[in-house]
Amino acid sequence: MSLIGTSPQRPDAFDKVTGGKGFPVNVKLPGMLHAKLLRSPYPHARILRIDTSAAEKLPGVKAVLVPSEVPKRKYTPVYFVPAAAGSMVQDMLIMSDTVRFAGQPVAAVAATSLRIAEQAIELIEVDYEELPTVFDPEEAMQPGAPQLHEHAANNVAVNPVMGFGDLDKGFAEADHIFEGVYSSHRVHTCYMEPRVCIVDCDRQGNYTVHSSTQHLFGVREKLAYALEIPESKVRVIKAPYIGGGFGGKLDIGYIEPVAALLSRKTGRPVRIEQTRHEDFISTARHPIKVYLKTGVKKDGTFTARHARSILDTGAHATHGAEVINVHGVFGLLMTYRCPNSKWEGYTVYTNNMIGGGYRGYGSPQACFAAESQIDEICEQLKLDPIEFRRKNAWHAGEPHPMVPGVTLDSYAFDECLQSGAERIGWSQRKKADSGSGTKKRGMGFACQPLWVSGCVGFPDIYEHSGAIIKLNVDGTADLAIATMDIGSGQTTTLCQIAAEELGLPMEAVRMVQNSDTTTVPVDAPTHASRATYSAGNAVQAAARTVRERLLKVAGIMLDINPEQLAVANGRVSVKADPKRSLSVAEVVTRAESPFVQHGKNGPAPTTLEEKGTIIGVSSLAPKSNPSPVSVEFVEVEVDTETGQVQVLRVVYAHDLGKLIHRNGAEGQVEGGFQQGMGYALMENLLFDPVSGSCLAGDFLDYKMPTAVEMPRDIQSIFIESNEPSGPFGAKSLSEPCITVPAPAIANAIYNAIGVRIRELPITPEKILAALGKL
Amino acid sequence: MKTIELQINGAAHEVSIEADETLLQVLRNRLDLIGTKKGCDSGGCGCCSVQVDGKVVYSCMMYAAGAAGKAITTIEGLGDGGTTLDPLQQAFIDAGAVQCGYCTCGMIMNASELLATTKNPDEDQIRHAIAGNLCRCTGYTKIVDAIKLAATRIAGRAMESPE
């Protein structure tokens, strides 16, 4: 292997450092109109009357859209499930005359300029009848609370309950029982490129869509469903890259269907770009409150665990119907072995903004609860927290506790724990609150013992990918795939996998730009830590087909059995006699040549067998869903006078099967820590408790870590357990990087100052209050 | 509407604008200089950073009219316009400082002011200099590495060819 595990230059980097032309936000079409949404100031209201006459008269206004004009079929906007999936809740309309959160769109205007559109929405008059509101999910579950949706008694949208064993027996067998309530808050993914779309409807009702999205085919499916038209009427163009997603662009927004309807009305392309404030209220990680009760033996063996999780899904269920399951199953129920377990999840409607997808998808909330409580148990029972986790962990070779038919073929939890502990110097850790002075240091760690590499085994979730690879006469290859590059380097790793399999240099493989849903195989989204593993498998399969035919043609040219040939560094050579070789360019040129090829040695006839483009196509779901494992150790310093927490050092150890691109993988860890630390210490999307309006207009109101607050020292340890089902042994990486920081930091804070904070974010105020200084 | 003249990357551009248009709007919407990005439109992210008379400004916070007569540099003005890049651009590629790339141009414009005013900045100086530029992908580690790398290369080049 030559390329795997190295850090070849990202194919998109040159373009990005010179101006980044490929972002959807740059798309401009002739005759394009600009649209703006009018949003409700009330969190719960019925629309009695809308008067758009003044707006329509404004010069430059081309169309106005109101709720009575939109299709009436309810849908789930989530991309990765079928539109009518039974596991999801179909409760969305493009526009409704019932408002359920402050900021819900109630009308839209398309005009010749954004300025005119903005003026026009101010001219729309709406009469509302205000309705009683509820913002706290536990209040919303009480009898008598305002009801948001007819179908949901007590505002509970879904209520999964799972478990095994005998809970009462398990708690009876316990020597100690621990109970705690762990709560988390609403944070935003903060992708830097706003959500934006341009939709162009032609006179025969064909829609062409550009969108800043994590899922090409998701836009097609959900837009067609919401508009009640066949999918073939929607063509979605793949942007070369988008400006970040992190799960925040995993569902169709209001903007795509609204732009589509305005384009249909006007016959012109319609562009909608959200402001940062609109982005803030479009998607967020759900706040989840976890009631966690755990029974353990004296030696630290789990005997019983019971968890109740209350998820605030806001005005509509959307992702909340699935986040709750991932949270419960992968965060609480299955992380460690415990013979008697029960988990109850409640996805609850409130008049808050709608929650969305966010990297980790429910697991950061769970990991904070579970990994905090384990440290509390260890502290009280004087057990070694590393040994405790090791004792209760799964082991390689065991059946996957969640995914039927899958074995934990590669699973290096112990190695992660050990190498991380060694690197941070865990043996030097002092007892809790043993420092002197006002600035105290502490160490802590947390684990994500079980996670996914995609969604094979989940009943309702799409999980196949497909690729097309074509060789060119100059010895290069074109790779076409629907997998969106959302910043985390999908183009790079997929080209790298293709290059490795084809024996080509990295620069010789090029990602096809602007392919679309009519030209590439169907693909699941870039989400669930799946792209390297699942799309990587598809690319490898297509590349194998290509290689096979390449060797076949070369075999004819060299008059040798293709099995005796190998390809590397752009040359096909005879294994036993490497001097006998041809360049890939020569072989492809032969395959593409007419019946007589004119070469150095004069004209030579070619055969039918050699002829035809060397191309490979794949479409497949991966065979497995291997679990990555991650452990993160941090060292913090807490200022007991100000309550400020500074993270000094981070050591992250992760079993990723096989490292594909070292620099890119480190980037995932480092960027994941920025998001995880923001979640732990400072980020918080705040709302006015009375009006329900989001208080964050921009990044001055929403504090995320800058280069100054970030630790200088972030070290990545990659454990290669060689997953048999993955491309070159790889499984996944991205999401655990963001799951473990919050509990690791909370545990380190405890170690520094002896204070346990169970409510995120851990702000200076909470620390000072816990220290009795406020 | 009124007409102003902007000096951008060494060339004069006459543009008709509304009086309240920001420099960012004019660059992106009227001149198609789309390397400058909008991340917040309110002075909070730094994606729109450009240089005006050698100083970094958030172009979303400056009226275009206020930039008339001043020397404006955008990402399109770095390097030779062909395959030769500014040392910072090259270092961002080499250090792997680019993920989604949406913050990248603003980051580079900011770092370029730093390197023009500070030879071999230390890590603290670099981190403080880019504190007004948010990145959600990289955790800044490799961005800091890239700026250090560019500074080292520039210093090396200066050693090779003393003026």
Ligand code: FES
């Ligand atoms: S767009 Fe100017 S600072 Fe964010």
Ligand code: FES
């Ligand atoms: S690289 Fe994505 S925001 Fe910086």
